[in-house]
Amino acid sequence: MSQQKLVAGVDCSTQATKVVVCDAATGEVLREGRAPHPDATQVDPAEWFKAWEIASDGLLDDVQAVSVGGQQHGMVLLDADGQVVHPAVLWNDTSSADATAELVAELGPEAWAEATGSLPVPSFTVTKLRWVRSAAPDVADRAAAVALPHDWLTHRLAAGRNGIEDLTTDRGDASGTGWWSPATNSYRTDLVERAFGRSLALPRVAEPAETVGETASGALLAAGTGDNMAAALGLDLQPGDVAVSLGTSGTAFAVSTHPTSDPSGLVAGFADATGRYLPLVCTLNAARVMSATAQLLGMDLAELDEAALTSSGSNGLVMLPYLDGERTPDLPHSTGLVYGLTRATMQPATMARAAVEGMLCGLADAVDALRAQGLPVQRVLLLGGAARSRAVQALAPALLGAPVVLPEPGEYVALGAARQAAWALTGTLPTWEVASGKPETAILTDAEAADIRARYAAVLNGTRPLLAQPRP
C-alpha cells in the first residue's frame, strides 16, 4: 500500500496568511488555517512570521514539504547580519510615485520594458529602493540585501540558513522587482545600482522544482513564488485561460510561452513558476471597494450583494473606485470619484451596483490590455475573496466579454504553493483536478455592458487631470 504524502502551501498575502495541507498526489485539502496581517502598507515582516505560526499551528506534524507564495513586490531590506532594517514597504504603498517618475524619465519606457519586460510603477521594488534613499538615508546606509516577502519568509523557515548569501527567490517573484529580466533569465544589477546608488546582495534565483532548504522539523522547502504565479499553478492555467483575481489587488493574468514587453506599462511582463511567462495587469482597488462601500451604506457584504443585484441598474451612476490611489491606469495620487448623482440614482442599491461595476470595469480594461498583447481570452476564471460575491458573478461575463468559470471557492495561491511543494518533493508536477462551481446567472446584455463601460471610460478620460492631483 502506498504511503500518503502530505504537502503544505502558504499564501502570505496582503491581508492574511493562509495555509493549506494537501495530499501530494491528488491535491485534496485536508487541513486549513489563516491569521490576519496588520492593515498597513508598511509592515514589519515579523508580523508575517507570527501570522504563519498561528495559521499553521497544529497542521504540520506529518507534512513532508512546504512552499511559500507571497504578495509580490514588497521591499524587505536586510543588514549584513540578515536583520530587517525597516518595515517592509508593500506593493500597495504609493510613497515611491515620484521616485517612479524619476526612474522612468532617466531610462525611458522602452528601455525599461526591454530590460525587465515591464515599465515600473510605484508597486515595483526598484522604485522603493530609489524612494528609501531619500526618505530614510540612515536605513539605506545599513541595508546590505533586498528580498521579497516570500523570499524572506522562506529564509526565516529554513533551518540552518546563515546569512544573506543564503537567500533564494524564484523567476516568478524576481520578475516583479524591476531588476530581473524574464527574457534572459538574469539580474540587471545595473538597475539596482541606478535606483539605490550602490549594489545590494540579491537572492539566488532557484529553479522551479528546486528544494532550497529544510524546515526545523525536517520538511523540504520548495522555491516558493509570487502569489499570482502560485494562483496560476493552483488553477493549472492553460493558454486561452485568463485568471481574474479579486483580492486586495485586482489582477488579470495568463500563461504565455513567450515573454511580453509593453512600454505603455499596462501589462507587466512577469515570469511564471514553471519556466514560462505570466503577463499580468494589476489594479490597486478590488475587494476592498466592496467592503468600503458596504461600510458606507451600513450593510454587510451579503446585503451589499443583494442590493447590487436587485437594483434596476446603475442608471448612469459611475464610480471610479480609486480609494487607495490607482496603479492601472497609472494614477498613484488619485482618489475615488462618483459621477452621475441625481435624486433617482442617489440610492443605496444604485451605489452598491455602481461600486461592483466600477471595480469590474477596471478589470475589464485589464483583460482588454491582455487581448491587445495578442493573448487569447477564451474564458475567464474568477477567483479571490470578492469572486464569492453573487453580484460580481452576475455582472462579470458581459463586462469582461468572455464566458466566466468559477473555480470552487478555495485558496488558490496556497494551493498552487502546495502543488509546487509536491513537485519539489516527488520530482513530478502532479495533476490536481480543479473543481468548478456554478456562477450566478448573468444579468447584463452585451449592449448594457458596452454602455456601462463607455460611461466609465468617459468619466475616467474626462477627469484625468483632476485625478492626477495629489491626494488631500
Ligand SMILES: Nc1ncnc2c1ncn2[C@@H]1O[C@H](COP(=O)(O)OP(=O)(O)O)[C@@H](O)[C@H]1O
Ligand atoms: N462575498 C464577498 N463579497 C465581496 N468581497 C468579499 C466576499 N468575501 C470576501 N470578500 C473580500 O475578499 C477580500 C479577501 O480576499 P483575498 O483574495 O483573500 O485577498 P488577499 O489575497 O489580498 O488577502 C477581503 O477584502 C474580503 O472583504
Ligand SMILES: O=C(CO)[C@@H](O)[C@H](O)COP(=O)(O)O
Ligand atoms: O502587486 C501585485 C501584482 O503585481 C498584487 O497582486 C500583489 O501580489 C498582492 O496581491 P493580493 O494580496 O491582492 O493577493
